[in-house]
Amino acid sequence: MNPESDTRPRPEQFLSLIRSQRRGRLKIYLGFAPGVGKTYEMLQEGQRLKRQGIDVVIGIVETHGRADTAALIGDLEFVPARRIEYRGVVLEELDLDALLKRRPDVALVDELAHTNAPGSRNAKRYLDVRELIDAGIHVITTMNVQHLESLYDQIEGFTGVKVKERVPDWVLHEADQIVNVDLPAEDLQERMRAGKVYPAERATRALDNFFTEGNLTRLREIALEEIAAALDRGRQERGPEQAGGSERIMVCLSSGSPNAQRLLRKGARLADRFHAPWYAVYIRTPRERLEKVDASTQRRISDSLEVAQQLGGIPMPFEGSDFASAVAHFVHEYGITHIVLGRTRRPWYRRWFGQSPLDLILNAVPGVDLLVVETT
Secondary structure, eight states: OOOOOBSSOOHHHHHHHHHHOSSOOEEEEEESSTTSSHHHHHHHHHHHHHHTTOOEEEEEOOOTTOHHHHHTTTTOEEOOOEEEEETTEEEEEOOHHHHHHHOOSEEEEOOTTOBOOTTSSSSBHHHHHHHHHHTTOEEEEEEEGGGBGGGHHHHHHHHOOOOOSOBOHHHHHTOSEEEEEOOOHHHHHHHHHTTSSSOHHHHHHHHHTTTOHHHHHHHHHHHHHHHHHHHHHHHHHTOHHHHOSSOOEEEEEOTTOTTHHHHHHHHHHHHHHHTOOEEEEEEEOGGGOGGGSOHHHHHHHHHHHHHHHHTTOEEEEEEOSSHHHHHHHHHHHHTOOEEEEEOOOOOGGGGGSSOOHHHHHHHHSTTOEEEEEOOO
């Protein structure tokens, strides 16, 4: 399958996929931590699809007591959960057989990484989802990035948490659409303190452990990297006939980019002219790491990456020791032929001390065309 990743739910895109395929399609709302709004976004899309005449059914949803999420269920049809008694506790699981028999156009199935109760046909929910897709039912689901199998050691390394419920990477790779549900770490922590994610006592413990600013910032970076990788993977799988000729465009962004949207629009137009793929690259130097920039700057970066996606680009964070060397490494790794960057206004006295960023980039990437855009 060819992933078509996104940063916002777009029912009309998924609707076109639904109508063009007999095999079910998979759409994943991917977050970097509990509480960012994945289930909320999934239910919102379910409601919009229902208004467009699509037969949408909730297979299973976990509201975790969040009133605003529960309110979105509204008049959506609910396939009753299957009740399984295990060690004296009654557990509610997705009723796979009932959902297959009901055979809706679209099934909303929350928490893809969930482990089913003993006695279930499949050990994991992602296997239930695969059966639904094989049966021609389209599935919209949710998961957090820390549940990816390949990230297990990395997640444990910086959070100290052993993630028990995991999903093989191929599941994410086979998704037809991936939606990045993003939120600045500071805003998520504020939601925690306000009791919008967990009850007060549990929220306090969470903020002191898993939900520290450092952990959330790193998880958020990983989620962005996964989205970028999915977009690039989809571009490559569609082949050169879909990606245009040999031209490849890079738009350089930083947290201080003035009028980044003008750069992105210029890059999109250039790519359209060449019928070429283009990348909106957020260059992250040591001073640009997310934990070192404030929440408003993080929002501006996220907004810019979202605009890039809407314009048909591939948003990608890319790290380097300094701006010019990071640009050069990206150019060589991705075969970039054209670079779009904004003009910097340096005070006259700083011109006496070394080369400008533009001079450094010109020297670092000979043979690559540079388009310098006025952003003031």
